[in-house]
Amino acid sequence: MSARDTYVRPMRGWWRRNPFFVRYMAREATAIFVYLYALLLIAGLVALRNGPAAFDAWLAMLRNPAVMSFLFASLGVFAYHTLSWFRIMPKTMPPLRFAGRRVAAGAITAAGLAAAAIASGALVALALA
């Protein structure tokens, strides 16, 4: 563009420069756990199709300590994913109005988290019933 001797700083290690970026990368990394958990569920569906013996084997596999620790780790990771997702949500949607006033970002995040908590609670109650 010009003959000026400008200096371009390298981007290497950019995400470690700011705690905000570290949290962003952590949010993105939760996708790996979502992916692995989805594979586990698909394996369960395939086992279900293959009959009761295959499904029981899949259930037994879930009780393996290694798989159990993955599941508990995933629970924590999913909770963080949910939190980060609803935090960014107000920035991703058109302005929401209620009774003629714009709904505050914090209210949208809180409503999303509440909905996620209620849905998760209902699912757990259903599974234990």
Place this chain on the structure above:
Amino acid sequence: MPDGAVMSKTIEIEVLRYEPAEGSAPYTQSWTIPYTDDMSVLQALQHIKDHVDGSLTYRWSCRMAICGSCGMMIDGVPRLACSTFLRDFPAGKIRVEALAHFPIERDLVVDAGDFIGKLASIRPWITPKVEKDLAAGEFLQTPAQLERYEQFSHCINCMLCYAACPQYGLDNRFLGPGLTALLHRYNVDSRDAGQEERMQLAHSEEGVWGCTAVGYCSEVCPKQVDPANAVNQNKTLSAVDWFARFLPGSRAA
């Protein structure tokens, strides 16, 4: 700094300096200066330039957070030097660097050529729906119509959001947060008819899809423009536009 003020406190100002010359590299230089609680980072730089080292180079103009000239990295955060106060750094030291993700021209001055070039490409003006004679009066808007774009019209082109956007830093073909907010400001203005041309840019490879919703742009914006919201609203519009081609009677069908 006010004459005669008691200045018993000192602060160390560390600056990433760069003098343009082929093969030259940036280096760090520090000055310890006296300060009062009402002094901004900009005033600290002015003190250094006036009293210690006249070669220190930075941009500034209004010194009241409206011109958008004095954006720089202060302790790694994109901020306006004029509205960042020394009293908020009790550790007694700050590091100042040119705005991230832009080439350094000299010391704290960046080459904003890329931003300025893109600014024209979003057509930042109102394209009237109907030509109206001046004598016919102004185009009227309701408060609700004003509210749709007002927040996005507060942008002062300070480029802090670009320094906050790693995607722009990694690939500066991306149109970026601030200019997408400005694009959106004109697109949702009830008086404007230029949406179609602007949306071609928003839908393109360089447009909104370069954003991965980091969201830091909106955090650092000194005018609460929320550029991340403008970018992500246009992702929705872009997706709707793409799927609309499959509807009978659409332009592409």
